[in-house]
Each structure stands twice: as C-alpha cells, then as structure tokens.
Amino acid sequence: MSVPARVGVLGGGRMGAGIAHAFVVAGADVVVVERDDPAALAAHGRVSGALHKSVERGSTTEPLQALLDRVRISTDYAAFAGCSLVVEAVPEDPGLKEAALAAVEERLADGAWLATNTSSLSVAGLARVLKRPSEFCGLHFFNPVPASTLIEVVLGPDTSEATAAAARGWVEALGKTPVVVRDAPGFASSRLGVALALEAMRMVEEGVASPDDIDTAMVLGYKHPVGPLRTTDIVGLDVRLGIAEYLESTLGGRFSPPQILRDKVARGELGRKSGKGFFEWND
Numbered sequence: 001m002s003v004p005a006r007v008g009v010l011g012g013g014r015m016g017a018g019i020a021h022a023f024v025v026a027g028a029d030v031v032v033v034e035r036d037d038p039a040a041l042a043a044h045g046r047v048s049g050a051l052h053k054s055v056e057r058g059s060t061t062e063p064l065q066a067l068l069d070r071v072r073i074s075t076d077y078a079a080f081a082g083c084s085l086v087v088e089a090v091p092e093d094p095g096l097k098e099a100a101l102a103a104v105e106e107r108l109a110d111g112a113w114l115a116t117n118t119s120s121l122s123v124a125g126l127a128r129v130l131k132r133p134s135e136f137c138g139l140h141f142f143n144p145v146p147a148s149t150l151i152e153v154v155l156g157p158d159t160s161e162a163t164a165a166a167a168r169g170w171v172e173a174l175g176k177t178p179v180v181v182r183d184a185p186g187f188a189s190s191r192l193g194v195a196l197a198l199e200a201m202r203m204v205e206e207g208v209a210s211p212d213d214i215d216t217a218m219v220l221g222y223k224h225p226v227g228p229l230r231t232t233d234i235v236g237l238d239v240r241l242g243i244a245e246y247l248e249s250t251l252g253g254r255f256s257p258p259q260i261l262r263d264k265v266a267r268g269e270l271g272r273k274s275g276k277g278f279f280e281w282n283d
Helices: 014-025 037-057 064-068 094-107 123-127 161-173 189-205 211-222 228-235 237-251 259-266
Strands: 006-010 029-033 071-074 085-088 113-116 136-141 150-155 177-182
Touching: 006 014, 006 094, 014 029, 014 037, 014 136, 029 037, 037 064, 037 071, 085 094, 094 113, 094 123, 113 161, 123 136, 136 161, 150 161, 161 177, 189 211, 189 228, 189 237, 189 259, 211 228, 228 237, 237 259
Parallel strands: 006 029, 006 085, 029 071, 085 113, 113 136, 150 177
Antiparallel strands: 136 150
C-alpha cells in the first residue's frame, strides 16, 4: 500500500514537521497548517531543513526541489480540503486537540481519514467530538521522526477495520514498523517509557547516580539506543510531565511525577528545545 496522495498535518512543531517530512519523502503532497504566520514560517524552516538533510545524507534519491515542491504551508484549515488523511500534531492538551480535530473534520470529504499523534491521551475521548469516529485512529510517531522506525497505531473502540488496515499500510509505506495497540492510558510505548524515565529521575533525585551514568547503564547494559533521561530531554520535560500527570490520574500513584521533574519544568529546563534539561544541549 502507498501513502495517500495528499496528506495534511495540523501543527508544524518538531513532531508535525517530522511527520510532514516522512510523508513527503514517501511521495505524498503535504500541507501543514499552523496557527499564524510566524508559526507557519518556522514550520516551513523545519520541514525544508529536514528534507535538505535527507538529500545530503542520501536517504532519498529525489532532488531537493522536487521534495520542496510537494510541501505547502498554510494558516487556513480550508487547506485540508482534498486531503485523504490529516494527522493532528498539536500540544498534548485534551481541549485543544478536541477543538482542532472537530475543526479539521469539518473540512474533510466523506471517506477521508483523521488521525491524532497523541502519545498518551485517550483516542476514544478525543473521538467524542467527531461525527465519523470510525475513520479516526491514533498514529503515534516517535521523535525524531526521520530516524525512528516505529509508529504506534492506536485503535479506538469505534475505529473500523478498514481504517485499522489502512493505517498499518501507511506506516509500512513510510518504511516504518506498525505496532497496533488498543486504546488504553499510555498505550504501550509511553506507559513503559515514562515508567522507566520516572524511576531514572527518582534515582537522580536520591543521588543514586548521575544522569550520564544512569543512561550509560541502560545503553550498555540493556542495549537501549538512548538512555531514559536523554530521551526525556529529546521528548521535552514538559511533555513528559503532562503525560505522567495524565497516567497518574488514570493508572494511579506509580506514575506520580518526581519533584525534580516539576522543578525543572518550573525553571524552564525543558530539555533539548530549551538548551538544558537533565543534560546540556548546544544544537
């Protein structure tokens, strides 16, 4: 199966730009919609930069200009008209996502699919605002999208078999591996990844070992490509805090965020995007 000919992405941040990049490289025409002109300009820079790197690294044989010609950036939801699939990639706020998804659905033709890139929020909960929940699912991409080979396909209780089959096909057409899970708090990856990261944070808090040594133990001892604390920095400490708070509310105290995480977020130490989290970042 190939990717849809025309794909929309709502939100052009790090994740949204990565999702747009993946579909463009796979052959789709992609429109990215952002909230305003400055955000749209930043999104264009992220997507074009990622495509330029793909050409430089030889991960695509298409000329850069041909790739760029398949990207459009807009601030108007009407730009989604004609898309066969739109992936929502706005921040992990239930109210924000619900409003965004409902607004997107209004612009889609019958039979078009809608997906959310949420890493932990209930797909069924988000589907409550939709008129066609059977054509809605979760597509949980991982950061950084170009380098990650995994996408979690999350099926809500109303997701149709046809939508589920199509989603698996899109993931494979992107050159990635689908892991199919039912809608449950944290799905599979976030639930396990956050549990490991929170325990690593508690170890730092208790002075058991340094962040670098904890991560090195997981990389060398358990063959993780990146340790849990560096992964937290890449994901964003604020994002991890939000997920942990949601999991605590649904699964109980074992997901209670450590004070060190709350303190770092309060100080603006959000990880890679702010230049400092559990590690210092210069890129």
